[in-house]
Amino acid sequence: MAASGDPACAESYRSPLAARYASHEMCFLFSDRYKFQTWRQLWLWLAEAEQTLGLPITDEQIQEMRSNLSNIDFQMAAEEEKRLRHDVMAHVHTFGHCCPKAAGIIHLGATSCYVGDNTLARVISRLADFAKERADLPTLGFTHFQPAQLTTVGKRCCLWIQDLCMDLQNLKRVRDELRFRGVKGTTGTQASFLQLFEGDHQKVEQLDKMVTEKAGFKRAYIITGQTYTRKVDIEVLSVLASLGASVHKICTDIRLLANLKEMEEPFEKQQIGSSAMPYKRNPMRSERCCSLARHLMSLTMDPLQTASVQWFERTLDDSANRRICLAEAFLTADTILTTLQNVSEGLVLYPKVIERRIRQELPFMATENIIMAMVKAGGSRQDCHEKIRVLSQQAAAVVKQEGGDNDLIERIRADAYFSPIHSQLEQLLDPSSFTGRAPQQVHRFLEEEVYPLLKPYGSVMAVKAELCL
DSSP: OOOOSOOSSSTTSOOTTTTTTSOHHHHHHTSHHHHHHHHHHHHHHHHHHHHHTTOSOOHHHHHHHHHTSSOOOHHHHHHHHHHHSOHHHHHHHHHHHHOTTTGGGTTTTOOGGGTOOHHHHHHHHHHHHHHHHTTTOEEEEEETTEEEEEEEHHHHHHHHHHHHHHHHHHHHHHHHHOOBOOSOOSSSSOHHHHHHTTTOHHHHHHHHHHHHHHTTOSOBOSOOSSSOOTHHHHHHHHHHHHHHHHHHHHHHHHHHHHHTTSEEOOOOTTOOSOSSOTTOOOOHHHHHHHHHHHHHHHTTHHHHHHHHTOOTTOOGGGHHHHHHHHHHHHHHHHHHHHHHHHHHTSOEEOHHHHHHHHHHHHHHHTHHHHHHHHHHTTOOHHHHHHHHHHHHHHHHHHHHHSOOOOOHHHHHHHOGGGGGGGGGHHHHTOGGGGSTTHHHHHHHHIIIIIHHHHGGGHHHHHHHHHHHO
């Protein structure tokens, strides 16, 4: 990627889909300024380690490099890259221009490949608050998007949280397992460094270890070609794509619930839902998340194909692709989570609509309980079953053919056959008796799995919350 200007916030990489909404922090991570400062920092660490191990590098050269880490002449770098057709060497020359005493030891022995979760935690935290508060609130469950047994609003939310917790754990695992390429040379054999240290294998090993530690990594790959294996990129993007799938499912559920008028994402007082239909409240944030999530999931094909076509120790057809897909993936994931955080912090629930829908479906679900109550009162199960069957079909006809309300309970109240249990009907139709252990599951899940997972992020989330106030 050619450098041009001085992009402080990813202006040289502006994704039409993601960067428009990505956070300032994520934009900066993929800006030219951050990228080239990182290159210079890597060259400084390499020089410091080489000096420690005995190469003729002076303190004055080290200090000159350290003093010019952020002094980047982007215009000169662009001109050098145009002349040399090599981005790394263009920045070696540019860095050398402002570090004339250190110019001869910058990038010494190296190859160009040497330099080549908090928002998610906050989303989980906000959804956990929402789930805990509504752990006992019954709602109609759906399978195949058809009415099924009751669950609770909090339990449904925990389905979302569980997926996000898996994503957070996977992101942490991939980050913790990420290794440094280290100082390996042009084909991974460390031959250039072995020559610099006159055949001293131990010093080459020490150099690799020292630079790895300076870069903040616990381990480096023992085996590399000119690059680290591109399967690393597959792992990283696969985790981000999995996050995209989770967010798409959550936001699809919210969109469906918005259609049922049971739940809505935040809607500002002056927000316009539709230019043609002023009454509409479209779930535009959730729709945006779904749109970007599909893009994020599709990006995994790039590293898969790149890894599969790497020839021997390295081929350069990986580079241009990686510069796009890796940045796209992180910027898109950041945008999705920032938007989902906004949704999770302002979800609007309509309990009366939920209650009405339960009343429409619960009478059919309660028929087994009614039959059992009649049997306990001395009735015949077969006779009761037939009575319920006939009344249920009559009530269903009212709902489906006449567009009326479910009047099964009224029919049961009007039928003298069921008089032994008329006084029990309210109890038999209590929605909370149909939710099983959903409330208990919510509280146990939050206490045993969610809160311990969020604990390391507590102080960070608190600071972020203060900054937003």
